Amino acid sequence: MKSFYELEKLELLIKNNPDLIHAEKLESVTSGINEFPIWGLRIGNGTPGLPVLALFGGIHGLEKVGSQAVLAFLYGLINRLKWDSTYQALLDEVTIISIPIVNPAGMFFHRRSNLNGVDLMRNAPQDAKENIHYPVSGQRISSRLPWYRGRKGEDMEPEAVALNQFCEHYIDQSPFLLSLDVHSGFGLHDRLWYPYGCNSEDFPDYPQFERMYRTFTETFPYHVYKTESQTDSYGIHGDLWDFITLENQRRHSQCKAPTLIPLTLELGSWRWVKKNPTQIFGKGGMFNPVKRHRYERTMRRHYHLFDFLLHACVNYKLWESDK
Ligand SMILES: [Zn+2]
Numbered sequence: 001m002k003s004f005y006e007l008e009k010l011e012l013l014i015k016n017n018p019d020l021i022h023a024e025k026l027e028s029v030t031s032g033i034n035e036f037p038i039w040g041l042r043i044g045n046g047t048p049g050l051p052v053l054a055l056f057g058g059i060h061g062l063e064k065v066g067s068q069a070v071l072a073f074l075y076g077l078i079n080r081l082k083w084d085s086t087y088q089a090l091l092d093e094v095t096i097i098s099i100p101i102v103n104p105a106g107m108f109f110h111r112r113s114n115l116n117g118v119d120l121m122r123n124a125p126q127d128a129k130e131n132i133h134y135p136v137s138g139q140r141i142s143s144r145l146p147w148y149r150g151r152k153g154e155d156m157e158p159e160a161v162a163l164n165q166f167c168e169h170y171i172d173q174s175p176f177l178l179s180l181d182v183h184s185g186f187g188l189h190d191r192l193w194y195p196y197g198c199n200s201e202d203f204p205d206y207p208q209f210e211r212m213y214r215t216f217t218e219t220f221p222y223h224v225y226k227t228e229s230q231t232d233s234y235g236i237h238g239d240l241w242d243f244i245t246l247e248n249q250r251r252h253s254q255c256k257a258p259t260l261i262p263l264t265l266e267l268g269s270w271r272w273v274k275k276n277p278t279q280i281f282g283k284g285g286m287f288n289p290v291k292r293h294r295y296e297r298t299m300r301r302h303y304h305l306f307d308f309l310l311h312a313c314v315n316y317k318l319w320e321s322d323k
Contacts, residue, residue, distance in 0.1 A: 001033075004107070006064060006067045006071065006101055007036070007037075007104055007107075007108075009071055010039060010101060013071070013074065014041070017078050020043060021041050021042070021078065022046070023041050023042075024039070024040045025037045025038070025040075026162040027161075029104065029105045029115060029158060029159065031108075031115055034108070036104035037104065038099060038102065038104060038159060039100070040097065040166050041074070041096075041098045042097050043078070043081075043091070043095070044091040045091065046095050047095070048173035048174070049173070049174065050093060050094055051093075051176040051177070051314065052096075052174045052178070053094060053095070053096045053097070053179075054096075054097045054167065054170065054177060055070045055097075055098040055100070055306070056070065056098065056099050056100075056180070056181040057069065057070040057099075057101065057102070057181070057182045058100065058101040058102050059103055059120050059163075059181065059183065059240070060119070060120070060121065060183060060185075060287075061103045061104075061105070061108070061109065061110065061113070062112045062284045062287045062288075063112075063182075063183050063184040063284075063287045064107060064284060064287070064288050065182075065267060065269075065287065065289060065298060066181075066182035066184060066267070067101045067107065068295075069182050069265075069302055070100045070182055071100050072299040072303075073303060073306040073307075074098060074100065077310075090310070093314045094313045094314045095170070096310070097170055099163060099166060102159055102162075102163055103120055103159050110283045110284055113146070113148065114157055114158075114159055116143060116150075117144065118148055118149070118150045118157050119138070119146065119147050119148055120157060120159050120240065121183075121239060122138035122147055122238040122239070123157050123160045123238050124160070125152075125156075125238065126198055126237070126243060126246065127237050127238075128197060128198040128199070128231075128235035128236055128239075129235070130198075131200075131231050131233075132234075132235045133234050135147050136234060137236055138236060138237030138238055140152060149237055150238075163240060164247070167179070167244050168247070171244075171248055171258050172258070174258055176258060176313065177260050178263070178313050179260075179261070179263065180263050180264075181241065181262070181265070182264075182267070183264060183265070183266045184267040184268075184287045185286070185287055186270075187266075187268045187270055188268045188270045188271045189224075189271075190224050190225055190226070190265065190268050190301075190302075191225065191226045191227070191228065191268065192225045192227040192263055192264070192265055192266075193227075193228065193233065193263065193264040194206070194229055194230070194262075194264075195229065195239070195241055195245050195262060196229065196230060196239070196242050196245070197235060198231070198237070199231060200229060200231045200232070203245055204249055204257065205259050205260055208259050208320055209261050209263075212312055212316075212319060215312065216312070219308065220304060220308065223304075223305070225265075241262040244260070244262060245260055245262060248260050259316070259320070265302065267302075269286060275294070276291060276294075
């Protein structure tokens, strides 16, 4: 198999840190010749009842920078855990989980979709009701066109099922789960999106999100993020985070549902293209920082957000109730 930088980096991290990372092969996808594992990681002992920070990347295979940003944070965190007792102590108070590359086959073959031509972020069954832009919001015409949702009524794709089940497992044993799913594309600004993608209603834990976001802006008043609901940018049919949020409510309809705040970080890739227009002719050039200094700057730029989310998880009881 030709080289696959992100998967090699992930597997090296797992191999070199068996004491710190519990890794599980959630699923594997084959292309006929190659097999692509979907790795689910857990850092921390996974004691039920602890809050959970969940990090995801690579749902769209072309958007490698999302996986790279997640891996850069995990790499730094694992190395910090080797010498920083304050971070070691955090692991008694939080569980960190991650699927750094949700769609490895798509990433290997430079495709947004998985190998069946399905856009995983359009693959859940629910339909959007507002701000729909055809075909970007999702289409069922053909898997040869982008944004294909899959056939109506069929099971979700293996990658989407793996992500859903992984989240469900941890949501159901935790009072609080905060996730960040990193993508790239759409616009000149880095955006933080919160649910829903299907309509402009507040998602169930919007009040908690609002308090956390206020805490974030007070802590980092000069942060770079434009923050809005997914639907404010464009509606999405079959958004997986909508689905996971709605399923959390459904499973806990008879009791208090765990707090679930699923965020998407959409890195504004048009900025990279604007500075280096010829990169659009390269594979993935529309979605990734190609120049080395721009890649390194991107890896640095979001560290404080990841670290904030980790500490926000550990301390969720301190800010979750209204001040
Ligand atoms: Zn994406």
